[in-house]
Amino acid sequence: MNFKEEVIALLQAHVDLPVAQLRDLIERPKNAKMGDYAFPTFVLAKQLHKSPVLIAKEIAPKLVSPVFANITAVGPYVNFAINHAVLTADTLKQVLQLQAHYGDQTLGHGNIPIDMSSPNIAKPMSMGHLRSTVIGNSLAKVLAKVGYHPIKINYLGDYGTQFGKLIAAYKHWGNEADVKQDPIMNLFHYYVKFHQEAEKHPELEDEGRLWFKKLEQGDAEATRLWTWFRAVSLEDFKRIYYELDVDFDSYNGEAFFNDKMASVITELKDKGLLHESQGAQVVDMGPDQNPALIVKSDGTSIYLTRDLAAAKWRMQHYDFVKMLYVVGNEQGEHFVQLKAVLKKMGYDWSDNIHHVPFGLITQGGKKLSTRKGNVVFLDQVLHDAVDLALNQIEHKNPDLAGKAQVAHDVGVGAVIFHDLKNDRLDNFDFDLKEVVRFEGDTGPYVQYTNARAQSVLRKAEQLTTASATDYQLTDEWSFQVAKDLADFPQVIVRASEKFEPSIVAKFALNLAKKFNKYYANVKILTDDTELPARLALVKASSLVLNEALRLLGVKAPKEM
RNA sequence: GACCUCGUAGCUCAGCUGGAUAGAGCACUGGUUUCCUAAACCAGGUGUCGUGGGUUCAAGUCUCACCGGGGUCACCA
Numbered sequence: 001m002n003f004k005e006e007v008i009a010l011l012q013a014h015v016d017l018p019v020a021q022l023r024d025l026i027e028r029p030k031n032a033k034m035g036d037y038a039f040p041t042f043v044l045a046k047q048l049h050k051s052p053v054l055i056a057k058e059i060a061p062k063l064v065s066p067v068f069a070n071i072t073a074v075g076p077y078v079n080f081a082i083n084h085a086v087l088t089a090d091t092l093k094q095v096l097q098l099q100a101h102y103g104d105q106t107l108g109h110g111n112i113p114i115d116m117s118s119p120n121i122a123k124p125m126s127m128g129h130l131r132s133t134v135i136g137n138s139l140a141k142v143l144a145k146v147g148y149h150p151i152k153i154n155y156l157g158d159y160g161t162q163f164g165k166l167i168a169a170y171k172h173w174g175n176e177a178d179v180k181q182d183p184i185m186n187l188f189h190y191y192v193k194f195h196q197e198a199e200k201h202p203e204l205e206d207e208g209r210l211w212f213k214k215l216e217q218g219d220a221e222a223t224r225l226w227t228w229f230r231a232v233s234l235e236d237f238k239r240i241y242y243e244l245d246v247d248f249d250s251y252n253g254e255a256f257f258n259d260k261m262a263s264v265i266t267e268l269k270d271k272g273l274l275h276e277s278q279g280a281q282v283v284d285m286g287p288d289q290n291p292a293l294i295v296k297s298d299g300t301s302i303y304l305t306r307d308l309a310a311a312k313w314r315m316q317h318y319d320f321v322k323m324l325y326v327v328g329n330e331q332g333e334h335f336v337q338l339k340a341v342l343k344k345m346g347y348d349w350s351d352n353i354h355h356v357p358f359g360l361i362t363q364g365g366k367k368l369s370t371r372k373g374n375v376v377f378l379d380q381v382l383h384d385a386v387d388l389a390l391n392q393i394e395h396k397n398p399d400l401a402g403k404a405q406v407a408h409d410v411g412v413g414a415v416i417f418h419d420l421k422n423d424r425l426d427n428f429d430f431d432l433k434e435v436v437r438f439e440g441d442t443g444p445y446v447q448y449t450n451a452r453a454q455s456v457l458r459k460a461e462q463l464t465t466a467s468a469t470d471y472q473l474t475d476e477w478s479f480q481v482a483k484d485l486a487d488f489p490q491v492i493v494r495a496s497e498k499f500e501p502s503i504v505a506k507f508a509l510n511l512a513k514k515f516n517k518y519y520a521n522v523k524i525l526t527d528d529t530e531l532p533a534r535l536a537l538v539k540a541s542s543l544v545l546n547e548a549l550r551l552l553g554v555k556a557p558k559e560m
Numbered sequence: 561g562a563c564c565u566c567g568u569a570g571c572u573c574a575g576c577u578g579g580a581u582a583g584a585g586c587a588c589u590g591g592u593u594u595c596c597u598a599a600a601c602c603a604g605g606u607g608u609c610g611u612g613g614g615u616u617c618a619a620g621u622c623u624c625a626c627c628g629g630g631g632u633c634a635c636c637a
Binding site for chain 2: 024025027028029030031034038040042043045046052074075076077118120157160161162165209254277278279280282288289290291292293295296297298300302303304327328329330331332333334336337357359360362367392393395396397410421422423425426427428429431434437438439440441442444445447448449451452455456459460490491494498502503506509510513516517519520521523524525526538559560
């Protein structure tokens, strides 16, 4: 049942305003005491030459509906209070009927490639990669729920000058045995050392560029090292993706597009877009903007060149309706350039490309920089989180079966949830204590709520209950839960439109909070006539909590 | 200097398309377990919504300017 439409239908008979405008005006009061829907009468004041307060007073008594418990004038508003029993019964019925499909939408269809995660080869994954990974993963699930077909692309940073530098570093300080023993960390150390040394000996930079040029020209030694570094790195990444339970539809990284750049450059030339500037080939971006660099002065390619080739290739292969780049906010200008160049090339589908930016993670207020060796290793964070979760279980529920698995789900869940619960663009300063907190506004809080609900349902199996089809509940707490449940479909819509997982996370927290209040105030397992209705509420809450957590990529253990 | 982004309680942040006394969590104090998992619940209180104009019946929300934090400013990605 759509209560808002019901409000509109009622008002229509007594108010001289078009339906579309009514729909716009009707709002949900922030304060629940004011009712569930409100109609502000200000707009009618001029039309009727009366005070809004008087208008509200006149309209309210004329409106009668079984759906609303009462309709009253409060100041210049007409407030509608939903009949609790109707909303509760209606919502529970829907959730239990649709199960996990509750909230599904058909907002669109077609492929949506999501460029996400994209770690750089030979560097450990950091907290920064976590953001892109979990936001992208969640968006994929949300977009699938509203009808689209997401394609998760891990655009590996497996090419570029940095590999020339890495090879140069390996040649100076590396050896095969060390790399075999601990690939990522040792390669990483070479890389950091390179940047430290390069500050004293700038000629190293040239050496790095030279190796990259060799790599791009197919030099055997360069290719051998690159291939090896890439393989061992990818192996390591996949281990972490397994921990996070994230998978990809494609690992086509930058190198994959290496042989696809020439045609883009030719095309840019043919379309008269390419100009020479300071020895490099660029596309002019207008008076106030930097030109878009396509070919560097030493003749090698650059990020943008590869991204252009990648975008074209993806359009040809996926025929996408939208494409998302889940990449840090600091790269905003790059995507402005990418879109602009594609547009100049005559590709209108450039408009369907969206940069989904996110805020920076800092430590002690400073930017984390891989180059400077100032990083927070994701591996370590996940490890610590799981350890702490296990500690917690030993303390609170030592007899729990499958502790290790639950600790993993809770620990990793805490980290993921922490990353998703706030607006994407908020920066945050990394603080392990904060990330792995288990109380308050956290993932484990939501998980715990669900585990409680599950526990109730398990115990309920022992009671013989008459099945009911009409879920009549009249207490205030169950109504608050039901109201949140009823909001879920709109939450999905908003999250998918704004590419914002935090909307789902916030919803899950609110629902969990309402459910815990219900749980604390109402004894559920009492064998009376309302028992089936109460169990329906518990079941529906658990279903929706599970679904919300799933959309965030967070596990929902049945016990914890 | 230009552009992007953020600026709400001691701290971390909500506040959907402008609307009625601006809300959570953390931290702090106290309380709740013969009863469904106390990772919970209940009670305690603080705000020049960065500043100043503008639009509007109505601005934390829209607009402009300024201030402050972060980011970026072609041959890294």
